[in-house]
Amino acid sequence: MASINDNFLKLKAGYLFPEIGRRVAAYAEANPDKASQLIRCGIGDVTEPLPLAVREAMHKAVDELGCRDTFRGYGPEQGYDFLRKAVADNAYAGLDISADDIFVSDGSKCDTGNILDIFGKGNTIAITDPVYPVYVDTNVMIGNTGEADESGRYEGLVYLECNAENNFVPAIPEEKVDIVYLCYPNNPTGASATREQLQAWVDYALKNDTIILYDAAYEAFIQDPDVPKSIYEIEGAKNCALEFRSFSKNGGFTGVRCGYIVIPETVTGTSSTGEKVAIKKLWSRRTSTKFNGASYPVQRGAEAVYSEEGKKQVQELITHYMGNAKLLREACTEIGLKVFGGENAPYVWVACPEGVTSWDMFDKMLEEANVVITPGSGFGAAGEGYFRISAFNSRANVEEVCRRLKTHLA
C-alpha cells in the first residue's frame, strides 16, 4: 500500500475558509427562512465585476486564440514578457526591479505555498500570529514543523505575536531565523507597517542572512502616502526579500487567477556544501518543471490593469472597497467596539466585547445578525478575542451590515 505524507495528519481540522463555509451552509440548511438574508463578510473575496479594460483585453486575447494566425499554445512558464515588463515598469517604477525578476503565476496563495519547494530542511521559520493560514499549513505539509499544541501552535515554528500594543507589527526577534513571512498591509489585521519598521526587519535580515517572504497582496489599498507599498522601497531589501503580489484584490481576479513573485538576482540561500545560490535560479528551474504558465487571456487581462483606462477602473474599485471599510469602521466604533485596520487595507479587525471569544462572536453574528465574519482565532492563537470583517462587498450589503451591527451588538 502506498504510504502517505504523514505531515498532513498534523493539520488541524479543515482549512479556515472551507470550515467557515461548512458552518454557514449548515446554518442555512437548518434555517431556510434566514438563508436569503445572509451577508458574507468572511472570506476576502471580491464582489465587483472585472474592470472593463481587463475584460476587453481578455476578449481580444480569446479571439486571437480562435484564429490560426494568432493562436498561441504553451507560453513561457515564467510569464509572457509583455506582462513581466508591464509589472516592472508600473508596479516597480524607480525601484530597480527588472522584467526578468518577475515570475507570473496563478496567484499568491499558490506562490506563498509553492516557494517552500526550493528551501531545504531545518530552516528556522518565523510567522506572525495572527497570520494568513496558508503560511503555516504549507510549512506543516512539507514537514517543517512538529505537532500542534493545544493553542494550535506548531512545534518548530517561531511565532511573532502581533497585538494592539505593537500595532500588529511584530518586534524583531532576539533569535536568528532563516525565513520570515511578513504581510503588509496585513491580512487579517488590516495593519500597515511603517518605513522604519520595515527597515528594522530588512536590517535584521541582512545581519542574520534571513530571507523575508513579503506578501504585498493588499498594497493597492494603501491610502497613506508615507506607507511603503513594496519592500523594495526599503534600503537593502533587494539582498534579502522576495515579494508576492496578486491581481486578485486590486483587479478583481480571485476567479480568474493571476499573481507574481519578485525575485531579485541578489537574494541567495546556501546549499548543503556551503555554496551561495541565487533563489531566482532555483525558482525559475522549479517553475519550468512544475508550471506551464498562467493562461494567455488572463495575462493579457493583467497587463490591461496597467493601461490608462485600467488604472482608473482599478482605482474606482479600490475607492469602493475602502469606502466600505470606512463605513464598517465607523459602525463598529459607534457601538463601542475597539477597531483596527481598515484604513490601508480592506479588512477591519475588531476586538470582541469583553469575555466573548472569536467563535462565540462568529455564532452570534451568524445567528442574530445573519452576517458571516471571520473569527480571529482562526488566524492563530493571538487572534483570539478579535473578529475580522471583510470590506469586499456591495455598498448596499455593507450598509445593511452596519445597520445590523448597530441593532445586534449595540
Ligand code: MLT
Ligand atoms: C482571506 O479572506 O483571508 C483571503 O481571501 C485569503 C486569500 O486571499 O486566499
